[in-house]
Amino acid sequence: MPEPSQDRDSATRALLMDAARRAADYRDADAGRERPVIGYAEAVAAFDGELPARGEEPHAVLDALVRAAEPGLHSTTGPRFFGWVIGSSHPVGVAADWLTSAWGQNTANHVAAPAAAAAETVAARWLLELLRLPADASVGFVTGATMANFVGLAAARGEVLRRAGWDVAERGLFGAPPVRVVIGDEAHSTVFSALNYLGFGRESLVRVPTDAQGAIRPDAFAQALPRQGPLIVVTQAGQLNTGAFDPHDSLVPLAKARGAWVHVDGAFGLWARACPSRAALARGVELADSWATDGHKWLQTPFDCGYAIVRDGEAHRRAMTIAASYLPPVQGGERDPSHHVPELSRRARGFSTWALLRHFGRDGVAEMVERHCALARRLADRLAAEPGVAVLNDVVLNQLLVRFGADRDMAAGDAATLATIAAIQAEGTCFAGGAKWRGRWAMRVSIIGAATCAADIDRSAEAMIACWRSVASAAAQG
Template sequence: MRDLLARAAELAAEHRTGLGDRPVARPVDLAALRAGFGQLRDEPTPPATVLEELARAAEPGLVATAGPRFFGFVIGGALPAATAADVLAAGWDQNAFNAVLSPAAAAAEETAGSWLKELLGLPATASAGFVTGGQAANTVGLAAARHHVLAEAGWDVERDGLAGAPRVRVVASEERHATIDRALRLLGFGTRAVVPVRAKPDGAIDVDDLAAKVDGPTIVCLQAGNVNTGACDDFRAARAAAKNAWIHVDGAFGLWAAANPATRALLDGVELADSWACDGHKWLNVPYDSGFVFCSRPEVHAETIAYRAAYLTGAGEVSGMGDLTLESSRRARGFAVWAALRELGRDGVAELVDRCCRLARRFARILAEGGAEIANDVVLNQVLVSFGDDARTDAIAAAVQRDGTCWLGGTTWRGRRYLRISVSNWTTTEADVDRSAAAILRLAGQ
């Protein structure tokens, strides 16, 4: 086992240390890639052989998403300490359902959860569940919202379901993320429950229109960091407009702005919400899969999610583990999160967020000077870039992906197509931005 894990670490380190020099993505023959993984054998294979076969089979299909010039999907690359901690977590093989199964996993999550709340400007008394990502966090947060607003109306949704329940209005921006709609489908509301609210030109919610839409049992969905522009909603004004509604904040990446003094004002009043969703594998740069859901009412969070079974030892106390997440048997995500926060500290997290924002502005400036149109005010780490008509912009995006210098995708914003650049990686430097912008302009010129 010692030699096997040492070799796995060696292979992983070789990959990670070479990310800055390799093409971010390469054309892949998917049929050949699948064939490289072979057929199921009758006889057993020694673990060391399996490891080498896996490394060879996977290599042609690996994308440098953890590298410094991947600017798609608002994702980072795992920090050194977080990567090493995840290796330990795999080796320790802990089931993080509750403190009986793993006291160490419980303590790590409780500690990291308190640090996260401090950095994100959330109430210290809020619950913290370690989930798989933004989708799970939004689903759990909206499930807690469903429980609360229906209980306030005298309905036990966990016992009686939604059939015959008072109608719940889900008020959300027309610029909401798709995970909100999926969560509503999974929770039985259906997407027709959404009462859409106008968005302002920057993508933030129109609070005046929001105020007119709140009526009866209502869940309001707000956003910290529009996925295209980075714009944040006016949380303080929304709280005043939403009266007694439950407010859920989708802060997959934008909630991290609270950790940086230079961007903290964008989240003024976010602590007044009732639940919050955030990702760790985005701006915190921890390994996949890592997300967080916080709730201002821990008892509502637990009543919504927890279950009890006679064979479960240690059940009965609300914890940040199985009672607050949808999974029972799950890996110990808290170790990597604790390690990342320990490595960075308050100052390091602030610097990481601030640097990515500065690099995004640098990206926008260089591309604008090269003749591109920048569609958004770069308030966080998101940049929207157009090179004229939609077809040309899409063609440039495809050319950039084939070129391999960097990777970015396309998006639709206000009916037009744009390149969408997200700067989220802890290893990205000014030189990476300059090299990537030069490649984009070179390809646009062709």
């Protein structure tokens, strides 16, 4: 039997307050946490059990969820998590995201969700201003950079084929004029996936060699550009391992002269444009046709949040618009969120984006990017001063590649690096993972958590060096 409405209201309130208290407890503890996390198999065991025949009381469910989940949660919201490139889900974004869930808006269109659609409209304008991209570009609020690349490249595919007299929406890809895609050898793996979803197999790609930092070499690029036919060029602002930028100010004009659509993957690096001291790295990026970036990296929104930005709004909408008789028409200049992304029903990502842009402001974002870049340099200097440790990349942004046993041969250096990474993860002061760079293992460090400060870096450097020393002395003894 349904509960009377007053009981239901107070039960809902008690449950949400309970969740809020547990979330706050977790975040308090996470700020200074130093313990390793259980692995996948143990985590499955923690959640496992028979499908319940009878439903359980809400607080008991929350309690069970927290007990099962917390041992397997990496400290990604804490100040010393340097794995992959993971923003820290800033409390303001989390609070806005709670409200987003509580409000339960389906952000398909402006009639079903006027406030959610409006928040996207304004947040989109602010994003373009902050990233110094064309004010009339259109923005799709997607799950992350993978989908942002997909959307930008879908618009690219449709437009270069349209210019070649082929309507891809009408005729599909079979029999279409071949489209070539020129892309750097060190592009992110998800860009290759996005291209694949769009029907571009490996044979349609022209991969361009890169320099020691993973940036496209302009000489190789000029040679690689096909002389005719529909063409898409994919560049990168912020290489995952090194933070390097392709030289857009020379590449983009060359590509445009050849009639190409230029798409930039700037999952985290695009945010350099919001920081006056780093903006020069991304010079020329604004000349491109589409851009992909994340909210859940440098803007610190909770997962999942990314932005697909397209200069030609019509090309964007041609690639993404979902039309049906039951969906409202856009008549008076309204913006329907679903016309810019692959999905119809979805979360209202504009709320947390709007809230964080409002909280940080232009100055706050610039300060954060600048601080993270300076901290990456600080960590690089500390580590490089230690015998046997080398920093493999030019630290231009927030990414660092560190090799332990750098004075040893390839196999011994790989073993020392992997052993040191494992020791650092087990010790727990901070977290960093491994990556292969140019055939050698390295520890990859990404400084991107909102709260990370100099004391966190110094403490982490000490822990990393202590781990390396113990690995080195164990190797010397054994």
